[in-house]
Amino acid sequence: MTSIPQDLVAATSIAPEHKRDMDLAIKYACQGPRYTSYPTAPQFRQDFPLDQYKAWQGKDGDHKRAPLSLYIHLPFCNDICYYCACNKIVTREQGVARQYLSHLETEIELQSQLVGDKRPITQMHWGGGTPTYLDHAEITELMHTLASHFRLLDKGYREYSIEIDPRTIESSTIALLKGVGFNRISLGIQDFDPLVQKAVNRIQPYKEVAPLVDCIRSHDFRSLSFDLIYGLPHQDRYTMSETLRKVIALRPDRIACYNYAHLPERFSSQRAIDRLTLPEPQEKLLLQQIISHALQDAGYLHIGMDHYVLPDDELALAQREGRLQRNFQGYSLHMADDLLGLGVSAISQIGDFYLQNERGLDAYYEMIDQGQLPSTRGCKVSSEDRLRRHIIMGLISELKLDIAECNRQFGIDFTTKFGDELKALRPMEQDGLLDISEEEISVNHRGRPFLRNICMPFDAYLDDHRGDQPPPRFSATI
Numbered sequence: 041m042t043s044i045p046q047d048l049v050a051a052t053s054i055a056p057e058h059k060r061d062m063d064l065a066i067k068y069a070c071q072g073p074r075y076t077s078y079p080t081a082p083q084f085r086q087d088f089p090l091d092q093y094k095a096w097q098g099k100d101g102d103h104k105r106a107p108l109s110l111y112i113h114l115p116f117c118n119d120i121c122y123y124c125a126c127n128k129i130v131t132r133e134q135g136v137a138r139q140y141l142s143h144l145e146t147e148i149e150l151q152s153q154l155v156g157d158k159r160p161i162t163q164m165h166w167g168g169g170t171p172t173y174l175d176h177a178e179i180t181e182l183m184h185t186l187a188s189h190f191r192l193l194d195k196g197y198r199e200y201s202i203e204i205d206p207r208t209i210e211s212s213t214i215a216l217l218k219g220v221g222f223n224r225i226s227l228g229i230q231d232f233d234p235l236v237q238k239a240v241n242r243i244q245p246y247k248e249v250a251p252l253v254d255c256i257r258s259h260d261f262r263s264l265s266f267d268l269i270y271g272l273p274h275q276d277r278y279t280m281s282e283t284l285r286k287v288i289a290l291r292p293d294r295i296a297c298y299n300y301a302h303l304p305e306r307f308s309s310q311r312a313i314d315r316l317t318l319p320e321p322q323e324k325l326l327l328q329q330i331i332s333h334a335l336q337d338a339g340y341l342h343i344g345m346d347h348y349v350l351p352d353d354e355l356a357l358a359q360r361e362g363r364l365q366r367n368f369q370g371y372s373l374h375m376a377d378d379l380l381g382l383g384v385s386a387i388s389q390i391g392d393f394y395l396q397n398e399r400g401l402d403a404y405y406e407m408i409d410q411g412q413l414p415s416t417r418g419c420k421v422s423s424e425d426r427l428r429r430h431i432i433m434g435l436i437s438e439l440k441l442d443i444a445e446c447n448r449q450f451g452i453d454f455t456t457k458f459g460d461e462l463k464a465l466r467p468m469e470q471d472g473l474l475d476i477s478e479e480e481i482s483v484n485h486r487g488r489p490f491l492r493n494i495c496m497p498f499d500a501y502l503d504d505h506r507g508d509q510p511p512p513r514f515s516a517t518i
């Protein structure tokens with residue numbers, strides 16, 4: 041039986057150290073990037089050097105044979121979840137998946153001509169939207185097309201994962217996914233509380249999810265992940281404790297707990313959520329602490345900012361060995377330096393470039409019909425960007441930065457170059473969030489919820505936006 045820390049749950053007996061953390065949540069509440077890339081997406085421009093990217097891809101070299109990750113974006117959903125900030129299209133119109141699939145397959149052909157077919161695909165992720173919006177024949181066809189144009193692997197160490205919406209999946213689909221080569225499943229759980237589910241328009245009772253989990257287990261997938269969200273309407277310490285009990289009973293291998301970002305001016309579906317039903321920043325921090333205590337008490341290890349894994353999971357080992365990476369899908373094993381994104385709005389991180397595909401479906405189709413690569417925004421990473429990316433990704437993945445190693449790798453004197461940044465971190469050090477020595481910056485357990493704040497001083501672009509454009513709007517860091 042899992043113990044949920046009662047001093048956290050009981051409203052009238054919050055221990056002094058938890059009260060202190062809540063005060064810190066108020067102090068550091070601000071908006072900031074999630075750092076799934078650096079530079080972050082607002083820095084991607086339409087006038088990025090696509091020709092240079094193509095020229096680099098045209099040359100022979102190690103990058104034509106090195107491992108590669110694929111991300112495939114499948115944007116359609118049957119219904120809207122009000123909290124959603126994904127690039128998705130809610131429709132039940134007949135034939136939309138067929139039309140999308142034929143364009144995606146043409147893109148796969150175009151991209152593979154450029155990237156080559158020699159690179160072993162060590163990781164692949166189908167995300168969305170709802171990837172299983174595709175029917176069985178379409179899923180099989182898409183995997184066949186990918187296998188015809190890229191070097192897919194059947195090795196046990198590959199990580200081929202797919203996101204599943206528990207509301208729309210049948211057991212026969214689970215069997216099919218295993219059969220076409222997926223070995224990891226990610227389930228969007230979010231919260232088990234009926235009132236919370238109703239408020240976000242995503243009804244999926246525990247009694248329907250539990251048999252699905254049994255079905256996935258019976259097909260012997262290598263790993264099952266749950267996505268949870270905290271900060272949703274009507275969530276409080278009691279509902280969260282109950283959700284965690286159910287989650288722990290199902291014992292997924294990995295759990296990602298995302299902080300809900302309420303940005304109704306950017307995401308219109310979020311306007312259906314009553315702001316007054318959302319937990320305040322202090323309550324959100326409390327929810328985060330309840331999650332952290334309950335999952336660690338149940339044997340999970342806390343990884344990076346917001347992931348929890350069973351101790352024998354590869355991510356736990358990867359964090360110990362410094363092989364954890366953060367990218368657009370969150371945290372994963374570092375099995376390939378490059379990620380190729382396919383499909384509308386998909387982002388690639390490849391060589392010195394970030395590229396994002398056209399975000400509008402009609403414009404994406406038009407470019408594909410004209411035989412063009414659909415990349416319409418991006419940036420070339422400079423040597424300064426690479427250095428800052430190393431620092432930010434080290435802090436947000438490993439929770440530390442080895443200063444001597446950074447000096448060696450980039451030929452700098454860290455303390456001189458980043459004097460202002462270190463100065464900005466001093467108040468956080470005084471608040472007990474991190475330690476700074478000559479050898480390293482290390483984030484302690486109290487600093488974990490503030491990782492985005494800790495990275496922000498190293499982001500050279502936060503105050504740098506074009507005069508003719510509004511500053512980028514980020515989500516709340518806490």
Ligand code: SF4
Binds near residue numbers: 119168
């Ligand atoms: S949360 Fe997932 S299923 Fe819901 S609307 Fe967004 S992409 Fe679709």
